[in-house]
Amino acid sequence: MERARFEHLLDAYGADVARWPAAERAAGAAFAERHAVDLGAPVDEARSLDAMLNIVREPVADTAALAARVLAAAPVVRDNFDKRALWALAACAVFGVVLGYGGGVLAPTTDADDTLFVMAFEAPFVAPGEDG
Amino acid sequence: MFDPDAEYVRKAGAGDTRAAEALVRRHLPRMVGLARRMLNDGAEAEDVAQEVFLRVWREAPRWKPGAAKFDTWMHRVALNLCYDRLRRRREKADPDAGVHVADPAPLASEAWLASQRTAYVKAALDALPERQRAAIELVHFQDLTNIAAAETLEVSVEALESLLARGRRALKAALADVAHDLIGGADGVPRG
Numbered sequence: 203m204e205r206a207r208f209e210h211l212l213d214a215y216g217a218d219v220a221r222w223p224a225a226e227r228a229a230g231a232a233f234a235e236r237h238a239v240d241l242g243a244p245v246d247e248a249r250s251l252d253a254m255l256n257i258v259r260e261p262v263a264d265t266a267a268l269a270a271r272v273l274a275a276a277p278v279v280r281d282n283f284d285k286r287a288l289w290a291l292a293a294c295a296v297f298g299v300v301l302g303y304g305g306g307v308l309a310p311t312t313d314a315d316d317t318l319f320v321m322a323f324e325a326p327f328v329a330p331g332e333d334g
Numbered sequence: 335m336f337d338p339d340a341e342y343v344r345k346a347g348a349g350d351t352r353a354a355e356a357l358v359r360r361h362l363p364r365m366v367g368l369a370r371r372m373l374n375d376g377a378e379a380e381d382v383a384q385e386v387f388l389r390v391w392r393e394a395p396r397w398k399p400g401a402a403k404f405d406t407w408m409h410r411v412a413l414n415l416c417y418d419r420l421r422r423r424r425e426k427a428d429p430d431a432g433v434h435v436a437d438p439a440p441l442a443s444e445a446w447l448a449s450q451r452t453a454y455v456k457a458a459l460d461a462l463p464e465r466q467r468a469a470i471e472l473v474h475f476q477d478l479t480n481i482a483a484a485e486t487l488e489v490s491v492e493a494l495e496s497l498l499a500r501g502r503r504a505l506k507a508a509l510a511d512v513a514h515d516l517i518g519g520a521d522g523v524p525r526g
Binding site for chain 1: 347348349351354355358362367376384387388452456474475479481494498499506509516
């Protein structure tokens with residue numbers, strides 16, 4: 203690694219090579235070790251800034267209550283189940299109608315059936331007690 | 335591109351509660367942390383994190399892996415929500431308001447000193463231009479790779495490095511006078 207490239211990466215990512223581009227970490231660490239003496243000031247400055255930034259790297263407080271609120275808004279399986287059940291119910295209803303209509307159209311009828319049907323509706327209505 | 339969240343997102347979108355819980359466990363604290371540092375306000379940070387997840391639940395059923403990693407997309411949403419809030423704050427800002435760093439008390443407690451150190455660094459971060467601050471947030475605090483951070487900010491890696499370098503230079507200048515005191519009292523040992 204060239205010194206200019208090392209200093210460019212040091213300026214951008216700081217002294218911790220773990221933050222450097224993955225492909226250049228090993229070369230950067232080796233360069234820093236080989237030139238530890240003459241690199242002194244820029245590396246020390248970068249390390250100081252990293253340390254100052256670490257001051258505000260405070261751990262996040264307990265997020266359990268927030269997590270519960272967030273999860274309450276998450277999609278749940280029950281919604282999908284309800285949707286599937288609704289579709290199944292609709293399909294059953296359509297199937298029932300089709301089956302009933304088809305059965306009515308396709309089922310063979312006889313003249314005798316028709317006669318009885320007509321008689322049932324055309325016979326005079328006699329209320330109970332009026333026949334005698 | 336392997337996305338470790340893709341399967342969780344697909345399942346959460348189909349209503350799998352365990353997958354949703356896993357996503358919350360993996361990402362909620364990071365979203366809160368990002369928003370808290372960007373906004374310096376715990377309640378607002380929680381609002382932002384909650385809004386990010388509302389969008390997650392809305393997008394999850396139709397999420398298509400491949401375009402961007404889910405984590406990158408979440409960071410982008412969170413940053414945009416923070417930008418909106420910062421913009422609204424600026425629009426109704428009190429010109430006399432600012433970060434107040436008190437003079438050291440004669441018998442300063444360790445806790446007071448720690449809060450002052452934090453206030454100095456936060457004030458320096460707050461003073462950075464939005465994009466430089468976001469770049470530092472993503473790389474230094476969220477530990478995103480350079481590629482993920484660049485994708486989040488929708489810039490090239492070279493542009494990300496430029497934002498980072500300018501941001502870090504500005505921070506060094508802003509904190510130069512107090513650097514010794516800050517690091518002398520900081521608990522954290524620099525990594526690397």
